[in-house]
Amino acid sequence: xxxxxxxxxxxILKKNDLLAAELRVRFQQAELFAVNFVSSxxxxxxxxxxxxxxxxxxxxxxxxxxxxxxETDNDARRLAESxxxxxQITTHGICHLEAEMIGTHLEGWDLAGFDYFFIxxxxxxxCPSSYDLGEDMRVAMLSVTEGEDKPLKYPKMFHSADVAVxxxxxxxxxxxxxxxxTRANLRELRPxxxxxxxxxxxxxxxxxxxxxxxxxxGEALRALTTN
Amino acid sequence: MxxxxxxxxxxxxxxxxxxxxxxAEQNEATRVECVTLRVGALxxxxxxxxxxxxxxxxxxxxxxxxxxxxxxxxxxxxxPLCGEDSDLPGIQSFRCPACGEAGGKILQxxxxxxxxxxxxxx
Numbered sequence: 001x002x003x004x005x006x007x008x009x010x011x012i013l014k015k016n017d018l019l020a021a022e023l024r025v026r027f028q029q030a031e032l033f034a035v036n037f038v039s040s041x042x043x044x045x046x047x048x049x050x051x052x053x054x055x056x057x058x059x060x061x062x063x064x065x066x067x068x069x070x071e072t073d074n075d076a077r078r079l080a081e082s083x084x085x086x087x088q089i090t091t092h093g094i095c096h097l098e099a100e101m102i103g104t105h106l107e108g109w110d111l112a113g114f115d116y117f118f119i120x121x122x123x124x125x126x127c128p129s130s131y132d133l134g135e136d137m138r139v140a141m142l143s144v145t146e147g148e149d150k151p152l153k154y155p156k157m158f159h160s161a162d163v164a165v166x167x168x169x170x171x172x173x174x175x176x177x178x179x180x181x182t183r184a185n186l187r188e189l190r191p192x193x194x195x196x197x198x199x200x201x202x203x204x205x206x207x208x209x210x211x212x213x214x215x216x217x218g219e220a221l222r223a224l225t226t227n
Numbered sequence: 228m229x230x231x232x233x234x235x236x237x238x239x240x241x242x243x244x245x246x247x248x249x250x251a252e253q254n255e256a257t258r259v260e261c262v263t264l265r266v267g268a269l270x271x272x273x274x275x276x277x278x279x280x281x282x283x284x285x286x287x288x289x290x291x292x293x294x295x296x297x298x299x300x301x302x303x304x305x306x307p308l309c310g311e312d313s314d315l316p317g318i319q320s321f322r323c324p325a326c327g328e329a330g331g332k333i334l335q336x337x338x339x340x341x342x343x344x345x346x347x348x349x
Contacts, residue, residue, distance in 0.1 A: 001349060002347065003346070004348070005344070006254050006343060007343050008344055009340060009343075011338075011340050011341075012239060012242045012243055012246060012339045013242065015239075015242070016235075129271065152319055155317075155318045156269065156318065187329060188320040188322065189320070189321060
């Protein structure tokens with residue numbers, strides 16, 4: 001009998017990553033720009049998305065949205081008021097969305113009929129960071145009421161985000177919010193992160209965000225055709 | 228531990244077990260003493276949850292009874308400014324520890340790899 005140590009060095013593929021890669025291909029084929037919104041509960045994702053859906057619709061663009069929620073369909077109903085297609089994923093206690101859930105909830109939707117696909121993740125800054133949903137862009141949101149060190153407390157999430165949106169800027173003065181410090185903390189984790197400061201309530205910074213969304217989709221489509 | 232967290236790691240550990248069983252068969256092992264994984268700080272898996280799932284997932288396979296060892300890898304970046312490759316002490320900052328420049332290239336930290344196995348052959 002011999003005992004020996006054998007080098008293997010084999011990468012382990014995660015099931016979610018495989019499913020996310022399949023979703024990414026579907027989105028690209030449909031020329032759909034997919035955005036995954038992540039944040040803490042109560043940071044203002046739904047209001048921000050409401051304004052975004054209305055603005056895109058006004059511009060003649062066609063967004064569709066999947067909303068993850070632990071128990072209710074309140075957010076989905078609010079978003080559906082925009083008159084754009086919205087579907088609900090009720091996770092019943094699961095704290096994040098997975099690629100498999102996205103795939104299941106796309107059934108019956110003609111993706112080619114949409115320009116944007118928004119995913120409102122479950123309010124949670126921990127678990128969703130580990131689940132690729134096939135998105136083109138991950139947007140992490142934090143409100144001025146949450147404190148400047150939020151990015152440092154949830155480094156994996158903010159490191160994985162392409163864009164950070166600081167919400168409720170109309171409350172910044174009342175909260176003595178330090179914008180410069182928040183920006184610096186975000187850049188520690190992701191130096192190239194794009195940062196928006198908005199108030200969905202007053203409209204502050206929203207035009208810039210809408211323009212960026214259009215640019216980002218244009219860039220993604222151009223990258224597809226040149227590859 | 229929340230069940231769902233364990234579920235995420237359980238599906239990963241099933242992949243690990245399948246890969247380890249395949250390697251054990253290729254090497255004509257009669258028993259497997261130890262399975263070693265390399266897991267990066269940005270791999271998105273929880274070490275404790277992997278350890279928790281391993282015994283269950285390896286039951287009734289060729290690697291049943293094996294020990295799981297997990298080597299945790301820090302994030303390593305290459306700094307475009309000073310040229311240094313450095314391991315980061317944590318994931319609180321992605322600046323170059325040598326010169327403070329931001330925007331380094333990540334060289335290591337996303338690994339999830341079946342690294343080696345200690346096995347017995349007849």
